Each structure stands twice: as C-alpha cells, then as structure tokens.
Amino acid sequence: MAFTLRGGTALYAGATLLDRLLGLLLLPLLARAMLPQDYGAWTQIGVTTGLLMPVVLFATPTAIVRWFARAGTAAGRARQFLRLGRVALLLFVACAAAVWAARMPVARLVFGEAGRDVLVPALLTLLAADAAVELANAWLRAAGRIDAVAGVLVLRSVLRFGLVFALVGAGGVPLARWLGLYAAGQCLFALAVLAAAYALLRRGAVAGAEPGAAPAAEPALRDILVFCAPLVLLALFTSFNLVFDRFLLVRLLGLDAVAVYSAAASLCGVPAVFYAVLGFTIFPVLARQWGEGRRDEAARLTTLALLVFVFLCLPVALVLALLGPTLLPLLTTSSYAAAPAVFALLGLSVAAFGMYQILLYALLLDGRSRQVLLLAVVAAALNAGLNVLCTPRWGASGAAAAAAAANAAMLAWAARWAAHVMPWRFPWAALGAAARGGVLAALPLALTLWLAPALSWGVVGAALLLGSLIYLGLDWARPGSIARMLLAR
Numbered sequence: 001m002a003f004t005l006r007g008g009t010a011l012y013a014g015a016t017l018l019d020r021l022l023g024l025l026l027l028p029l030l031a032r033a034m035l036p037q038d039y040g041a042w043t044q045i046g047v048t049t050g051l052l053m054p055v056v057l058f059a060t061p062t063a064i065v066r067w068f069a070r071a072g073t074a075a076g077r078a079r080q081f082l083r084l085g086r087v088a089l090l091l092f093v094a095c096a097a098a099v100w101a102a103r104m105p106v107a108r109l110v111f112g113e114a115g116r117d118v119l120v121p122a123l124l125t126l127l128a129a130d131a132a133v134e135l136a137n138a139w140l141r142a143a144g145r146i147d148a149v150a151g152v153l154v155l156r157s158v159l160r161f162g163l164v165f166a167l168v169g170a171g172g173v174p175l176a177r178w179l180g181l182y183a184a185g186q187c188l189f190a191l192a193v194l195a196a197a198y199a200l201l202r203r204g205a206v207a208g209a210e211p212g213a214a215p216a217a218e219p220a221l222r223d224i225l226v227f228c229a230p231l232v233l234l235a236l237f238t239s240f241n242l243v244f245d246r247f248l249l250v251r252l253l254g255l256d257a258v259a260v261y262s263a264a265a266s267l268c269g270v271p272a273v274f275y276a277v278l279g280f281t282i283f284p285v286l287a288r289q290w291g292e293g294r295r296d297e298a299a300r301l302t303t304l305a306l307l308v309f310v311f312l313c314l315p316v317a318l319v320l321a322l323l324g325p326t327l328l329p330l331l332t333t334s335s336y337a338a339a340p341a342v343f344a345l346l347g348l349s350v351a352a353f354g355m356y357q358i359l360l361y362a363l364l365l366d367g368r369s370r371q372v373l374l375l376a377v378v379a380a381a382l383n384a385g386l387n388v389l390c391t392p393r394w395g396a397s398g399a400a401a402a403a404a405a406a407n408a409a410m411l412a413w414a415a416r417w418a419a420h421v422m423p424w425r426f427p428w429a430a431l432g433a434a435a436r437g438g439v440l441a442a443l444p445l446a447l448t449l450w451l452a453p454a455l456s457w458g459v460v461g462a463a464l465l466l467g468s469l470i471y472l473g474l475d476w477a478r479p480g481s482i483a484r485m486l487l488a489r
Contacts, residue, residue, distance in 0.1 A: 015150035016280075019157040020273045024331075026164060027266055031259075031332035033171030040255030041119060041175055043262035044110050047243045049127045052099075054235035056092045056131045059228040060084045061138035062364065066227075067219050068142040069284040076218045078201040081139055083221055085194075088135055096124045112250040118176050125183035132190035136197035141284060143201060149280075152193050159189055230369035237376035241383045241406055242353075245399035248387050253395065256335075261396045264338045267328055268320050268346035271313040275354030278305045283361050290365040298362060299424035305358045310431055311482040313354060314438040315471055317347035319464065322445050326455065338396055345400035352407035359414040366421040372414075379410045433478060441471035 030039055064084070068077050099106055099120065107117035133156060140148045163185045167178035250258045282305050289298040320327075324343030328336050363372050383406035390398030415426045444463040452459060475483045 011146055011150050015153040015157075016273050016277050019153055020270060022157045022161040023266070024270070026161060027263060028331045029164065029168065031263060031336060033168045033173075034175065036259040036335060037255040038175040040250070040257075040259035040262065041111050041116060042179075043266075044246065044250065044255075044258060045119065045123050045126065045179075047246050047262075048110050048123060049130055051236070051239045051243060052095060052127055053131055053134065054232050054239065055095050056127065057088055057134060058091055058225065059231035059235055060088065060224065061134055062231055063224050063228050064138040064142050065284055066287050066365070067224070068139075069144075069287050077139060077143060078198065080218065081198055081201055084224070085135065087221075087225075088131060092128055092131060095127075099124060109247065110250075112254055119179060122179040122183040125180075125187050129183065129186040129190040132187075132194050136190075136193045139197050139201060141280070144284070145200065146281065148197075148200065156186075156189060156193075159185065227369075230373050231364070234369065234373045234376050237373070237380045241376065241380040241410075242403070244380070244384050245387050245391065245403060248391050249396070249399060252392060257396065260336050260338055261342070261399065263332055263336050264324065264328055264342050264396070265346055267324055267331070268317070268343055269350055270320065271316045271347070271350050272354065274309050274312045275357050278309055279357055279361065282358075286361050287365060290362075295422040298365075299422040302358060302362055302418070302422070302424060303427055306355055307427060307430055307434070307482055308486070309354050309358060310351070310434050311475065313351050314434060315441060315468070317351055318438055318442040319445065319467075321347045322442065322449060323460070326449075341397045342400045345397065345404045349400065349404040349407045352404065352411045356407065356411040356414050359411070359418045362418050362422055362424075363414065368417060368421065371417060375410060375413050375417075378413075379406045382406045382409060430480070434475070434482075437471055437474040440474065441467040443467070444470070 030042060034042070064080075068080065103117045103120045104114045106120060108114050110116070110123075111119070133152065137149050137152060140146075140152070163182050167173070167182055246258055246262065249261055282301060286298050286301060289295070289301070321340070321344040325338065325340045328338060360372065383402050386402035386405055387399055390402055392398075394401070418424055419426070444466045445460065448459055448463040449455075472483055475481050
C-alpha cells in the first residue's frame with residue numbers, strides 16, 4: 001500500500017506540476033497579449049465556474065470516491081456512472097437556464113459591467129467542460145486509475161495552453177472574439193474524456209475487482225444525494241470564502257484591480273499544488289482505512305500528509321513572498337504591481353487552507369458534514385466582514401489579509417475537531433521545527449534583497465541555493481526527516 005500510495009502520488013504530482021507550469025506560462029502570455037480589463041474578465045470566468053461547480057456536480061465526486069473506491073463495488077461503477085451523470089446533466093441544464101435568464105445581472109456581478117454579458121455563453125460552456133472532466137476523474141480515482149487521471153490532466157493542460165496560444169497569437173484580439181472557440185475546444189475534449197472513462201469502467205467493471213473481494217451493496221441514489229447535500233453547501237461556502245474578495249474588488253476598483261490581484265494570487269497559489277496532489281491521492285486510502293475501522297492508521301497518514309505539505313509548501317511560499325513584488329511585473333507588465341504584503345498574506349492563506357483541506361477528509365469520513373458546514377459558513381462570514389472593513393481602505397492588501405484570517409480560523413477549528421474523531425494531535429513540535437528551518441533558510445534571500453544595491457539574478461540564485469541547502473540540512477539532521485522519508489525507496 002505504501003509503495004502504491006507513493007507511486008500514485010508521484011505520478012499525479014508530475015502531471016499537476018506540468019499543469020501548474022503551463023498555467024504560469026499562460027500568465028505572461030495573457031497579461032502581455034490582453035488589456036488588463038480582458039485579463040481580469042478571464043480570471044473572473046475561472047472564479048465563477050469554480051463557484052458554480054458544486055451546484056452542477058452536487059458534490060458527487062466526493063461520494064463516488066467514498067462509496068466506489070473499494071474492490072467490491074467495481075461491478076457497479078459503470079451503472080452508477082450513468083445514474084450520477086444524468087443527475088449532473090439535469091443540474092447543469094437548470095443552472096444554465098437560470099444564469100442565462102439573468103445574464104445581465106450576472107454580468108454586472110461577475111465583471112462589474114452589464115456589457116460583458118456576451119461572455120456568458122462561453123462561461124457556461126466552460127462550466128460544462130470542467131464539470132464533465134471532474135466527474136470523469138472521480139470515477140477514475142475510484143477505480144484506482146491514477147495513471148489515467150494524470151494523463152487527462154496533462155492532455156487538458158497542453159490543450160488549454162495550445163488553444164490560447166493559437167487563438168491569442170501576438171495579442172490585440174479582444175477576449176470576446178476568441179473565448180467561444182476556446183470554450184468549444186475544451187467542451188469537445190471533456191466529452192471525449194467522459195466517453196473514455198465510461199468505456200474503461202465497462203471494460204474493467206468485474207475484472208478490476210481483487211480476487212476474493214465480496215460484492216458490496218450499492219447505495220441507493222437517495223442515500224448518495226442525502227450524503228452530498230450538506231457537502232454542496234460546504235463547497236459553496238468554501239468557494240465563497242475563497243473568491244468573495246474578487247467580486248468585492250471588481251465592484252470597488254474595477255477589472256484592472258482584479259487583474260493585478262488575480263495575477264498575484266496565481267503566483268502565490270503555486271504551493272497549492274502540494275495539497276491538491278496529497279489530497280487527491282490520500283483520500284481514497286483514508287476512505288478504505290476509515291471503512292475498515294483503522295482510525296489509528298488514518299491518523300498517522302493525516303499527520304504525515306500535513307508534515308509533507310508544510311515541508312514542501314513553506315520554502316516556496318517564503319520565496320514567493322520575498323520575490324513576488326519583483327517577479328510579477330517581470331512575468332507580466334509593469335502595470336501589474338502589488339504591495340509586498342499582498343504576497344506574504346496570500347502565501348499564508350494558501351498554507352492555512354492547504355492544512356485545513358488535509359484535515360477535512362477525516363471530518364467528512366466521520367460524518368461531520370454539519371459541523372464542517374457550520375465552520376465554512378462562519379469562515380465565509382468572517383471573510384466577508386473583514387473584506388468589507390479592510391478592502392475599501394487597503395485594497396488588495398486588505399483582501400489578502402481577510403483571506404488569510406478566515407483560512408487560519410478554519411484550520412484552527414478543523415484541527416480541534418479532528419482530534420475528536422481519531423487518535424490524533426496537531427503536530428506542533430514538528431511543524432514548529434519546519435517553520436524555524438524555513439525562516440532560517442529564507443535569511444540569505446532576504447538579506448540579499450535588502451542589502452544589494454541592484455538586483456542581480458545571479459546573486460539571487462546563489463542565495464536561493466544556499467537557503468535550499470540550509471533548509472534540507474536542518475531537516476536531514478532531525479529525527480523523522482521528511483526529506484529522508486521522501487527519498488526512501
């Protein structure tokens with residue numbers, strides 16, 4: 001199991017890193033080729049589709065992994081694929097009809113101006129494409145086909161970058177003229193992924209079961225939907241917590257400010273790849289351990305995932321906090337300038353949310369959906385209140401501070417509840433040691449940026465190398481070194 005988990009994590013991590021790399025390459029391409037207003041609208045489309053995704057999928061991807069990751073459920077996967085697919089299709093039609101009927105108010109809410117309503121059809125098409133791929137990937141995860149999931153992620157990343165590169169070209173093409181073609185290409189790819197996932201499930205429905213695995217009773221559709229209902233609200237409030245600042249910024253300062261803030265968030269969001277990969281691969285394993293009553297093993301795996309996430313996230317977040325104000329205008333244009341506090345606070349927000357996400361799985365597996373939903377509602381209210389207070393006064397820095405405070409509060413409460421559902425304690429000592437090591441390792445870069453009369457990327461590279469050696473050396477010298485564990489065969 002350990003080898004399988006490590007191998008699946010490495011495979012999916014490689015695909016996710018490629019996706020993140022191509023996403024970062026899109027940042028300078030789009031920022032240089034588009035007006036800031038168009039780039040701001042582009043980022044708002046991504047935020048909005050992410051916000052509507054739980055409505056369309058009704059949180060069924062979580063239910064799919066929870067109920068159909070065991071070998072005994074292999075025979076029913078193809079049948080359930082069609083049942084839950086019909087539910088998602090009906091929900092999408094209802095959601096699309098509601099958005100289309102209110103397209104002018106939706107455009108004002110999303111883009112800050114009703115004249116952008118011409119982008120609504122493409123927004124809905126992209127929503128359908130993203131939902132289809134997410135649903136297919138959930139079934140591939142349940143079937144243990146992380147290789148197929150990684151392949152889908154790579155192909156989608158390459159297609160996304162290739163389509164944008166071909167359609168935008170050297171720039172000067174308004175977003176409204178090429179977004180529809182881009183959305184249609186993404187939708188065709190999503191349909192192909194859905195068809196391939198269904199064919200794989202049919203072909204391996206019985207043969208994929210482990211020898212001697214007893215067939216498991218399939219849950220009724222009503223039971224699945226009852227399980228998902230609170231998760232939909234949880235996802236909506238969690239998404240609201242993550243994106244409310246964008247909608248407030250677009251109302252207060254316009255699409256130009258949203259473009260700068262979104263570009264900074266995209267750069268600071270690089271460490272999010274670590275918790276995305278860890279969560280993607282450990283959740284099916286945790287579900288099996290929980291279902292078999294092995295909560296002590298689930299607690300150990302949760303602690304390990306937290307330590308690995310912090311070990312990988314911390315140095316990247318610190319480097320981006322220090323270099324972000326200089327790096328972002330170089331990647332985009334000189335108009336994309338944000339205060340250093342924005343990068344530091346967004347990095348803190350990503351780190352806190354990543355740890356919360358890892359702890360969330362144990363709470364969901366224990367059936368604590370209502371408590372988690374309450375937590376998400378309180379965090380969303382806290383975020384909204386802080387945004388209303390801070391954003392008009394401090395702009396992007398206030399929005400980033402609100403996000404960091406809300407995510408830190410979610411982490412604190414999730415840690416408290418996790419200790420009630422499994423034999424687990426928050427690893428303060430290990431995380432504190434990692435934090436001290438990260439701060440010490442960041443000192444060479446911080447001193448270089450502070451003392452150097454002019455920025456030299458050669459000197460910056462040397463400071464980064466020295467900081468990396470310090471960080472790895474301090475970790476290697478500690479008992480239970482994460483680096484040694486990751487490098488172990």
